[in-house]
Amino acid sequence: xxxxxxxxYVIITSxxxxxxxxxxxxxxxxxxxxxxxxxxxxxxxxxxxxxCPPRNNSTVPAQWLRIxxxxxxxxxxxxGTGGLDASIQFELDRPQNIGQGMFDSLNDFRxxxxxxxxxxxxxTIALGAIFALAGCGGPVIPFSAGRVDATEAGPETVPxxxxxxxxxxxxxxxxxxxxxxxxxxxxxxxxxxxxxxxxFPLVVTNTEDFLQxxxxxxxxxxxxxxxxxxxxxxxxxxxxxxxxxxxxFRIFSSDGNLHSFLSSDTFNETCGNLIERMINTVPSGxxxxxxxxxxxxxxxxxPLFSYRNGTMSMATTLRIVNPxxxxxxxxxxxxxxxxxxxxxxxxxxxxxxxxxQVFLGLIGDIQGLTADRYAFNATINAxxxxxxxxxxxxxxxxxxxxxxxxxxxxxxxxxxxxxIDNSRSEFVIFSSSLINYQKVVMAVRGDASSxxxxxxxxxxxxxxxxxxxxxxxxxxxxxxxSNPAEGEFTFFTANVxxxxxxxxxxxxxxxxxxxxxxxxxxxxxxxxxxISQ
Numbered sequence: 001x002x003x004x005x006x007x008x009y010v011i012i013t014s015x016x017x018x019x020x021x022x023x024x025x026x027x028x029x030x031x032x033x034x035x036x037x038x039x040x041x042x043x044x045x046x047x048x049x050x051x052c053p054p055r056n057n058s059t060v061p062a063q064w065l066r067i068x069x070x071x072x073x074x075x076x077x078x079x080g081t082g083g084l085d086a087s088i089q090f091e092l093d094r095p096q097n098i099g100q101g102m103f104d105s106l107n108d109f110r111x112x113x114x115x116x117x118x119x120x121x122x123x124t125i126a127l128g129a130i131f132a133l134a135g136c137g138g139p140v141i142p143f144s145a146g147r148v149d150a151t152e153a154g155p156e157t158v159p160x161x162x163x164x165x166x167x168x169x170x171x172x173x174x175x176x177x178x179x180x181x182x183x184x185x186x187x188x189x190x191x192x193x194x195x196x197x198x199x200f201p202l203v204v205t206n207t208e209d210f211l212q213x214x215x216x217x218x219x220x221x222x223x224x225x226x227x228x229x230x231x232x233x234x235x236x237x238x239x240x241x242x243x244x245x246x247x248x249f250r251i252f253s254s255d256g257n258l259h260s261f262l263s264s265d266t267f268n269e270t271c272g273n274l275i276e277r278m279i280n281t282v283p284s285g286x287x288x289x290x291x292x293x294x295x296x297x298x299x300x301x302x303p304l305f306s307y308r309n310g311t312m313s314m315a316t317t318l319r320i321v322n323p324x325x326x327x328x329x330x331x332x333x334x335x336x337x338x339x340x341x342x343x344x345x346x347x348x349x350x351x352x353x354x355x356x357q358v359f360l361g362l363i364g365d366i367q368g369l370t371a372d373r374y375a376f377n378a379t380i381n382a383x384x385x386x387x388x389x390x391x392x393x394x395x396x397x398x399x400x401x402x403x404x405x406x407x408x409x410x411x412x413x414x415x416x417x418x419x420i421d422n423s424r425s426e427f428v429i430f431s432s433s434l435i436n437y438q439k440v441v442m443a444v445r446g447d448a449s450s451x452x453x454x455x456x457x458x459x460x461x462x463x464x465x466x467x468x469x470x471x472x473x474x475x476x477x478x479x480x481x482s483n484p485a486e487g488e489f490t491f492f493t494a495n496v497x498x499x500x501x502x503x504x505x506x507x508x509x510x511x512x513x514x515x516x517x518x519x520x521x522x523x524x525x526x527x528x529x530x531i532s533q
Contacts (some may be wrong), residue, residue: 024294028406031518032118032289034299036145039119039127041295045112046362049128049135052192052218056100057211059218060108061132062193063101065275068129069189070097071122072281074154077176080284082157086121087150089467096158099199106466114501114522115459115470122147126279134362136192138220139272142291147282161203161237161245165254168247176281179254181274186251187261188271190214191224195236203236203245212236214248222267225258295360295369297321298404300391300411302520306423307443307489312380315422315525318391318404319358319373328396331355331374337384338416350378382487385416417445418452418507418514420524424483424491427498427526436498438526442477443489446509452477452492453506460499471497 026033039045049061056063067088074082089106091097109124123145134140159171172182194213197204204212214235215223227233228248237248252258261267280288299319306313318331331352337343358371380386390405405411424441444450458471477492485491496503505516 024296028411032145035116035119036143036289036292037296039113040143040292041360041364043113045127046131048108048112049131050362052136057196058101058193061136063105064128064132065189065192067102067105068125068279070158071125072278073158073175075175075281077174082154083282084122084126084147084279085150085283086125087154090153092466094156096160106468110468116502117457117518119145120149122149129275129279131362133220133275134366136220139268140363140366141272141276142293144280144288144291146288148286161247165250168251180257183251183254183257184270185274186248187225188274190248191220202242203240205241222261222264225261228252229258295321295364302523304422304524305419306421307382310382310487312382312385313377314380314386315377317373317375319371321371322369323372326395330394330396332392333376333378333389334392335386335389338387350376352376386413388412415514417509418505419443420519422525425526426529429528429530437495438498439493439495441480441483442492444492444507444509445488446490448479448490450490450507450509454494455504456496456500457502458497458500
């Protein structure tokens, strides 16, 4: 059985010293945590929220925070159903979910996040809420992946401005919040954005007002509370001409707990805790992964293999967070063969070919973090092959080298009988068309009687409006006539969509079954081939 080779996160051996900061790690393999770190710290989604940018007479972060709450609000603590599960995709025709921002937010999440079998739309909506707060100067809250996307709409339970206080209190109770927490959560949500006249003409009755903001600032701050307490608020849900829709007034005036929010620290801490609870509200039976509040210190990317002329090669990278500025540092990859024995001092090692600085996104920038990524391209004897690998970081300053080896167990390569050949595969581009594809070439240590199939996960569909559901296809590979058998290997191929992000591999070679789950297609380095039409 082939062990999962997804993104590799590592634990450093416990007996090493000399580290300048505490390590954030977990035991490999865990592709869910690995990809969650990547989306939180290396995706471009957070850049859309940076600086609290305006959109549609509102702001991007206000729209992201709104869709997160509206998606979560289907939760019922009494029976454990509903929660943040992406059911909002099926609920956009409801008056309570009106607004172009709902569609724009889902398009943001579709276009800027490469989904995975273990990180779907619901997780991305939660990420959006985290980026919304951080992008507008609010608290940074941890991210826990593992939400399960719904396949149908939930109940119509989003609170609406015309409802009375008792209805709002019951709605928030059902979602898991006390009356005091209801007041706080409304204040936390309404520090951003406002009410658009085109969406709620019974609330904003003046047709010349495109948007009535909740307070006089666009940042995540306590102005929505201080202006209310000082009787200077222009919040349309407090002082609007339609008394029936003054929902914030009814909620805010239901007790005196808002005065504590005059402290910015109290406001940020309370809001961070409540919004984290909000995005972590999921149906019973759904278990979220451990929360990520900082990037993992050492990250190894998907190993990419190739075979030519009797030699295998393996390419990978090692990300190091908060490295010191040391031009003398050397980083080396080491490995053992299929018999598990180490090579001589002149073999089974490969120095890094180069390194690049890694921008850790909106959250990493706020946390003052930096990272370098070291690249490796090792030449491996195809006969003895490779069973496991690890890394040595040497500052060359007299200190002991740091060994990155998954807590002493190294990073095991489960088998070498079937793998995607990175150098023979191709990314095919048509010069006059947008319909590109990836030609996947599979190297099989066997003859033409072998069989191989792949199951691809593509988060993108051809639909132009929500719901955006992934496409999952199983394909049997065929013999590749353009890559004849060489050495012990026979090559099989299939064409897959250019937007496939992950795939599973199943092979039968000489009566032995092999599988590999969650191969990360987002890190492959296929050569580009342009075809004129």
